[in-house]
Amino acid sequence: MQSNQKDKVQVITGNEACAEGALAAGLKFFAGYPITPSSEIAEILSLRLPRVDGRFIQMEDEIAAMGAIIGASLAGAKAMTATSGPGFSLKQENIGYAAMAEVPCVVVNVQRGGPSTGLPTLPAQGDVMQSRWGTHGDHPIIALAPHSVRETFELTIRAFNLSEMYRTPVILLMDEVIGHVNEKVILPGPDEYEIIQRKKPDVPPEEFLPYKHTESCVPPMVSFGEGYRYHVTGLCHDETGFPTNDPVEIDRLLRRLNGKIEVHRDEIIDVKEDFLDDAKIGIFAYGSTARSARRAMLLAREKGIKVGMLRPTVLWPFPEKFVRPMGETCSHVIVPEMNLGQMAHEVEWATCRNAEVVKINRVDGEPISPQQILDKILEVAS
Amino acid sequence: MQSNQKDKVQVITGNEACAEGALAAGLKFFAGYPITPSSEIAEILSLRLPRVDGRFIQMEDEIAAMGAIIGASLAGAKAMTATSGPGFSLKQENIGYAAMAEVPCVVVNVQRGGPSTGLPTLPAQGDVMQSRWGTHGDHPIIALAPHSVRETFELTIRAFNLSEMYRTPVILLMDEVIGHVNEKVILPGPDEYEIIQRKKPDVPPEEFLPYKHTESCVPPMVSFGEGYRYHVTGLCHDETGFPTNDPVEIDRLLRRLNGKIEVHRDEIIDVKEDFLDDAKIGIFAYGSTARSARRAMLLAREKGIKVGMLRPTVLWPFPEKFVRPMGETCSHVIVPEMNLGQMAHEVEWATCRNAEVVKINRVDGEPISPQQILDKILEVAS
Amino acid sequence: MPKKNPVIEIKMEWCKGCAFCVEFCPKEVLQMKGIYPVVAKIEDCTACGLCEVLCPDFAIEVIAEDEAVKK
Amino acid sequence: MPKKNPVIEIKMEWCKGCAFCVEFCPKEVLQMKGIYPVVAKIEDCTACGLCEVLCPDFAIEVIAEDEAVKK
Amino acid sequence: MFEYAKYLRLNKFPLIWCAGCGDGIVLKAMLRAIDKIGLSNDEITMVSGIGCSSRLPGYVDFNTLHTTHGRAIAFATGVKIAKPEMTVIVVTGDGDATAIGGNHYIHAARRNLDLTVILFNNNIYGMTGGQVSPTTPVGKKASTSPYGNLEPSFNISGLAQAAGASFVARGTVHGAHMLEKFIEKAIRKKGFSVVEVITPCPTAYGRRNRMGTAVNMIQDLKENAVTLKKAAKMSPEELEGKVVTGVLVDIDKPEYTEEYAKLSEQLKNKVGVD
Amino acid sequence: MFEYAKYLRLNKFPLIWCAGCGDGIVLKAMLRAIDKIGLSNDEITMVSGIGCSSRLPGYVDFNTLHTTHGRAIAFATGVKIAKPEMTVIVVTGDGDATAIGGNHYIHAARRNLDLTVILFNNNIYGMTGGQVSPTTPVGKKASTSPYGNLEPSFNISGLAQAAGASFVARGTVHGAHMLEKFIEKAIRKKGFSVVEVITPCPTAYGRRNRMGTAVNMIQDLKENAVTLKKAAKMSPEELEGKVVTGVLVDIDKPEYTEEYAKLSEQLKNKVGVD
Amino acid sequence: MGMRYEVRLSGEGGQGLVLAGKILAEAAAIYDGKNATQSQSYGPEARGGASRSEVIISDEDIDYPKATNIDLLLALTQESSDKYSKDLKENGILLVDSEAVTKLPEGNFNVYKVPISEIARSKIGKVVVANIVALGIIAELSTIVSIDSLESAVLARVPKGTEELNLKAFRTGMEVAQELLK
Amino acid sequence: MGMRYEVRLSGEGGQGLVLAGKILAEAAAIYDGKNATQSQSYGPEARGGASRSEVIISDEDIDYPKATNIDLLLALTQESSDKYSKDLKENGILLVDSEAVTKLPEGNFNVYKVPISEIARSKIGKVVVANIVALGIIAELSTIVSIDSLESAVLARVPKGTEELNLKAFRTGMEVAQELLK
Ligand SMILES: Cc1ncc(C[n+]2csc(CCOP(=O)(O)OP(=O)(O)O)c2C)c(N)n1
Ligand SMILES: Cc1ncc(C[n+]2csc(CCOP(=O)(O)OP(=O)(O)O)c2C)c(N)n1
Ligand code: SF4
Ligand code: SF4
């Protein structure tokens, strides 16, 4: 290894990578409330932010933390909060507000075992469906799930980019394994990633419509104090941002909100495909579980079994486009998850059960091992 | 009409029927926080409960209200809360607690337009998926959706019965139309419905296991103060109720919790079928929307189009068993919803898209009219 | 210079007829007529501005002599 | 009647070695030995019970003469 | 006499509030205070929760933020800390600030964050049709206390004081000029400040409690208001049912954003993490 | 000397708390107080939130309820109102009761609901590894205030008082006998009562702030504790850094469940809805 | 399918239209043995502004409880007349308060102009009973509910002590209508 | 597939095993250019009780970061030895603190008994460096990481001012191991 590269090698956790990624993306405001296994993200940022002209605050609860990052984002700061299951549940009302008022922000959920207080120190992937449907009403959402420390850094940056680009809250859905594992990484430098800023209006204040129905579905945005005074509300509103009960306006608003994600679905979704070309057995896996799945796949391939794998880094919107073909080409799609089959249900939906969807579920606080997946592959293959 | 029957005829709203149903079921404790369009339920109960040895309290917020009903239920009182979207989001953490700690209680959500503050006075059906997935972690849930004032009364009683029978929170998912419509009803008398009480243990305190892994998956339950002192926690716990990190115990617990619903799925689910025998076009509809669907179906039948309809009164667990056959017998399944297609997704899943699932979605605060559905039927039929 | 009376403008589109202006005018300058206030005795008006300050609906404005001139 | 000394029982399985009992005994009856306390000068013990009251782990019990007899 | 127009979004008029609702009087007092201080529209962010009173920001031409019920102060905390040069004013109701939002209220006071909270206390949940609030007096009727309220009410100014606010004042809509002065002082104060305004809700509170017309309610306020000075000379019995008005707290102590700025400054001059 | 065993779930021992954690001392004082009052195990429901201190109910043989973070008082409200004859004791931490749970704390005080809250104030979030809490003193370090805490802390007893509590006392684990008396009084009080206990967290707070061993921390408590009586004679400067112990509030006022029972009684004797 | 009669009562918040609708529904449902529903729509705010109350009367189950093809529309204000008349069916009955509604909606309707509030004020002495006066008129114009039933329903719903007043208002309305129909 | 070496360091909370694991991983990853991960498991509570820290070292990507087939197990307490030895592979290295672990787990292991804490106390004067002493022993027993790399990693991680002390602890561990291997 070259010495200058050696200098960049680090052994850090996913939580550290998340904090670093946020800072790299331009984070200027973090509000949080401690909860295992996410607390280190806040702890690192409490140390780092005051040194880079950023602001850190520990709020009185998760609801307040979510409110505060929305306020900060409207005031022009890139803003984030981090939590785990119980706190994520509490944030739901204000996540819906951010979606409705189109306020960019990033919400990290380092998943632990649930429901309820559950298993504070143990991993799970039980909040996948909640990420999509946790708040009331139809709303758009983007959720990303990293499978490594390095990818946590990258996806944290991407989470900010997507939130700025589409004026929407973005969920970074980690799991305890990724949050706490120390892993070797060389983090990319500033010239190796792109940072996206929210689009500003190109019209004077008098003509500015903060919730304009543009073709891209994403209206430009200004910060408070920049001379474009406007009104922000969680009530259904028209293009000017003021409340309305006019069905036509409401319909336009809600369809545009969901349209933001639909129209840009192809740009947002991202999957990593491995050996799918000739695969007879497919694996659909994400987050830390995808690591075990990959190993199992390689071990199975060594035994001559044609296994391929699809790993979405974006869980929502769901990458139907990539999953559906697996139903055609594979006899079985194995879906290992640290939950009782949340994504497997979507895989069944997408493949129309043309392939048999085989679930591997663990909810006992233990990660799914490569062996467990391999066993299932062998069972299915025979 | 006979005079004694006339005396029983009432014109009341769904919210009134819900309050009456709860009292009929034996409600002894209501904690709430006002929110349109559910507030009348609290208002009626604040008047009625103190007269029937029941307790009403308006708490400081929805989180507290949810916590209070869990506490009251553990102390032996049948307990309920009522809210709408924003409050429902806030209750999610404690709903998960009730699921985990297996505390019977009823949570009413009179749906209004969302997301966020949305449309406080207008109807929607946007919280269907949230009812299933709103709290973190895998958890069991039952959700009922009445389509009339009388059915609201009946399903409120059923909600209590199911919650007592399965030691689980039950969601009564109304919508603003049903909550606020005044409708003619003759409410059934006490001899016309069954009231179920939680099963008490038949062993002495020393042998009592509050979270016993019984075959029915539902352990017996005692109230605080009855001599069976036990521990209740939202942490993963063993049969004795005390926290554990033993994967075997945790696995048993979480699978039993979900098993409660799975094992009893057939007893819980309930659908109303209409003209499905010879139907070529199926309609899947629930809540107030089902009323429009029914009229549209009748109008279409008058025109000779073979339309049939499936109306679940239980949304969760999903009545897959009844939906799947529609995929076989119908060319199209029309799913009208005051949301962007939440249940339609499940219908697609259940039918494996063997029939084309046709969505009719409104999110503009207006109910879906019979005409709108009829138009779609005619379009599909031609 | 002879005393010029202040001008009191009432905006009917905004007025909701709460009668605050009428009831709290120390000089009984205003009167309700139907659901709206009207100026009854402008000559008693001291331009104290209380009616304006207490009108919740921005529906009544007192323009004192000098202001009126400026306008 | 000759003074009988109180009995002090220390439950090693529960004791975490915080040394509260040792440090706050007004009579220096107890002493740390390794990570556990031991009774060093029982004859000085007044059975005041402070060590017991301050032990966070229910690991030390003072049995006064009369109680000891009852037991 | 006063040019309100430059602060208003006139195209949103008339106001949604009921005839005789006191909220508009407070709005006017606020605008006069802002004018006196000489703040420009751009320099102000006004944040509210949900309730009748919380609809206020829709009418003013500032940066306006109508949030979720009870959370105005939490959102405002984000705005203020991200942009400390902004004057951040929170408009909230008794339910919004002290029922569901009670925790944010006391914590912002504790932090002594430079926010100005104008708390519209009408002793009721107006927006949702008259349910009991944490400030509804014992015995009064509300749609959820049909037999008269059993729960003692908060002294919300006292609560702010106990939690650590720098400035606390109480006024009524009848004393609109006094109110204006309190609001001016509150905004000028560097630190957490609260102005509790007693304001009538004839629709959801007055009617149910047979308090007469809105005019009667204001007259009652006039009669029951007692200045701090006078109150000091009155016995607890005499004070029963009275509203004590005046500046209850006015102290100087370190303000959060300033302390934070100092810390950042110190850290800039320091290298390495220790 | 005292038979703790009859109140304990001995099979759950040893306690999970760290060596030198003060929580066990409070537990013992509580049990002695309960014993003095003569309550049977069945008559008590003990409710807690989430935190080190909130693990306490797992060790006592009462009806025990370990709820969600911050919500113990809300759950306890349901238990108490549904079964007013039950003695309901809430065990909670500074974070649990005054950060996330602050609102329930002040509202239960306002209602004057007959709950006894034993508030373990260790100035830190122990369970989650030492983050700053609303009672961490200014300048002290925590894992989320690495440069020293900037936020003034709550006077949590003062807050309870301002919110309407009937009984408020503050003690320390060093003064365990005094504590026992406070807890006894608090439980006997018909109304909302709080006992704030200052207790050391050597692991998550002491270590980071170089406060020495757990013994040192208790010694500090001993030195810094000042009774109310003594405190009355001291200047604010002298009181800096001291812990004032004693019964701070002890008043009689209508209790919620009793008032509710009276209402129900009245309604029974009345026919028709009016 | 069977008979379905749709009535929309419109005006502004506070005019008692929800109560009037409820009385109409109760008259039909409880006393006439028909089916009936009543529903209302609020504005974005819970108060003020145009408001409507709808009653559907039918001799079979009422599926859709909202009015879409209205048989009788009452409009007490110009705003409500403008806003809510679009669903009135051809040849449907349009009853307006003639003092408030000066511009009639376009369409082929059976229009009846009555100074309803003025009648309430001058003949009964209380504007608040305009809703009951309107009910009396509607009873005669629509004949969908029997007079007896409506009188019973009115008496059952109005506050104690105001029975006489309301009965007078109702009958006054009937008389006015009878004049119109002559 | 390539080389994968699994190390589990077990004992109780507060014995510095997470730090030791992190140093081992950094030595392998940063200085030796291999791949490495380190992870730990907490008990139900965030403190006390048995605790484990796991390091995987490999020359290719590490998929599964948890130990399942352990090459080297360190057990500083009896509880941890009992609880965490089940995944130690046949002929794997079992290093125990001989003062704490009196009952060895059953199985066919290469057992090394060293009074690690005692050595830290007596030879270095501080029990807290037992983790670094253990690292020195592990360095020699496993030879999976170079001594230079480990020394560099130790120096980079320990608190300022304690470098000497820790280096001494590390070397003492090495020496002890060399004795054992003789
Ligand atoms: C989470 C949530 N709960 C409840 C509501 C319903 N709600 C809206 S405003 C309000 C009370 C407002 O009372 P207050 O703050 O006193 O304002 P006022 O209307 O009296 O000015 C309530 C309960 C809501 N919008 N969101
Ligand atoms: C909703 C939610 N947020 C955060 C947490 C994480 N959490 C558990 S305990 C705790 C703080 C406990 O502090 P305190 O109440 O002072 O108790 P201590 O451990 O100090 O006794 C936190 C933040 C949680 N369990 N749930
Ligand atoms: S300005 Fe003063 S005197 Fe003149 S009308 Fe108004 S209140 Fe009366
Ligand atoms: S105070 Fe204003 S709103 Fe009220 S009557 Fe006078 S002008 Fe009209």
Ligand code: SF4
């Ligand atoms: S009882 Fe008192 S004197 Fe005896 S050992 Fe304990 S503390 Fe010391």
Ligand code: SF4
């Ligand atoms: S006080 Fe208790 S736990 Fe501490 S050393 Fe003494 S006996 Fe052990």
Ligand code: SF4
């Ligand atoms: S309901 Fe009350 S607070 Fe709301 S606008 Fe009307 S009068 Fe004002």
Ligand code: SF4
């Ligand atoms: S972390 Fe602190 S509060 Fe928690 S058990 Fe340890 S010493 Fe006690």
Ligand SMILES: [Mg+2]
């Ligand atoms: Mg209010």
Ligand SMILES: [Mg+2]
């Ligand atoms: Mg604490």
